[in-house]
Amino acid sequence: MSRLVASVSAQPRVSTALGEARRRAASVPYIAYFAILVLVAFLADPISFTRSWNEGRSAMLAIVPLVFLEAGKRSLAPLESGRKSLMAWLTLGAAAVYYFAYAQSSVFNAVVSAGTNLGVNQSIVQFSWVWGIDYAVTSVFLVSLLLLDRGSKTITPLIYTVGMASFLFIDVLLPENTLGPFGYVVPPVLRLVAGTLDLFIPGAAHSQGNVLTLQNHVGDTLNLQVFWPSAGLDGIVIGLLVVFAICVKAGTGWGRGTAYLLIGVVGSFLVNVLRLVLLAAYAMGNITNPQAFQAFHSVIGELIFIPWIIAFVVLILRRESKIATRALSQTPESSSDL
Numbered sequence: 001m002s003r004l005v006a007s008v009s010a011q012p013r014v015s016t017a018l019g020e021a022r023r024r025a026a027s028v029p030y031i032a033y034f035a036i037l038v039l040v041a042f043l044a045d046p047i048s049f050t051r052s053w054n055e056g057r058s059a060m061l062a063i064v065p066l067v068f069l070e071a072g073k074r075s076l077a078p079l080e081s082g083r084k085s086l087m088a089w090l091t092l093g094a095a096a097v098y099y100f101a102y103a104q105s106s107v108f109n110a111v112v113s114a115g116t117n118l119g120v121n122q123s124i125v126q127f128s129w130v131w132g133i134d135y136a137v138t139s140v141f142l143v144s145l146l147l148l149d150r151g152s153k154t155i156t157p158l159i160y161t162v163g164m165a166s167f168l169f170i171d172v173l174l175p176e177n178t179l180g181p182f183g184y185v186v187p188p189v190l191r192l193v194a195g196t197l198d199l200f201i202p203g204a205a206h207s208q209g210n211v212l213t214l215q216n217h218v219g220d221t222l223n224l225q226v227f228w229p230s231a232g233l234d235g236i237v238i239g240l241l242v243v244f245a246i247c248v249k250a251g252t253g254w255g256r257g258t259a260y261l262l263i264g265v266v267g268s269f270l271v272n273v274l275r276l277v278l279l280a281a282y283a284m285g286n287i288t289n290p291q292a293f294q295a296f297h298s299v300i301g302e303l304i305f306i307p308w309i310i311a312f313v314v315l316i317l318r319r320e321s322k323i324a325t326r327a328l329s330q331t332p333e334s335s336s337d338l
Helices: 002-026 030-044 046-050 058-076 082-102 105-117 125-152 156-173 181-200 233-250 253-285 290-337
Strands: 205-208 211-215 221-225
Touching (some): 002 082, 030 046, 030 058, 030 082, 030 125, 046 058, 046 290, 058 125, 058 290, 082 105, 082 125, 105 125, 125 156, 156 233, 181 205, 181 211, 221 253, 233 253, 233 290, 253 290
Antiparallel strands (some): 205 211, 211 221
């Protein structure tokens, strides 16, 4: 009899604990779901966040900042209903299963084998093919989370991941050993890089076609063959798509929107040239250590480009906020004059 009483008395405590757990799960800030998505991907494969654009998930680092920049304070509030919160947690559960499964060598090899059977170039199948699929799947998870708060109309994180997936699949169709139409941007970029290096170290660099030749102070030379993905075209285009989305959402109008895009083009181009100059300078100092150069090459792009895009978006939003505030302050005067 005492056991029955103890069992019955324990039931309210269990239901209370479950109710408290549901309440806490439903009170999680909206932006936290995106942070958890990135965290799960990181825990599943930490090394993938330290690799270059077609060898890992480093571009996912832009997801959380873009959500906050676009949704603002709304991203710090919980979702409107427990049902939406449940859908968010189910999405994260599915993402966890996917990311940890994708990190398994058997799954990785199966994806590579499928790409090989489809005729994907052997030099690119374990890079752009594998991670193009990964960014495409990540985009599906983002769509699921973004649709849970349609009021914020957040889209830039999705633009970033879909853009990455698109360029990776373009790289599959036009692998780096076949320059394709994008290859026309490489020679002028390399000439500018060589000219910039020569300003500081005369005779240290010259370019011919898509090859940048470097020479250090002891006479050692290194030829860097640069293909269109390494020239940074993907980052420039994706960054401009993000800026375009922000301009449309902020209602900048054609005039200011065009100006922002032009500034974005010039700024992204110069940031990309800076990236290549730093890469070349690092290569000159580590000509006999290709592993160190490869490690630097893997992280320098995101370390420079993601902060630039975020900073530029912040400047656009602040300027548009000031313009909107000024317009509102002038409205009463205009109506009183009438």
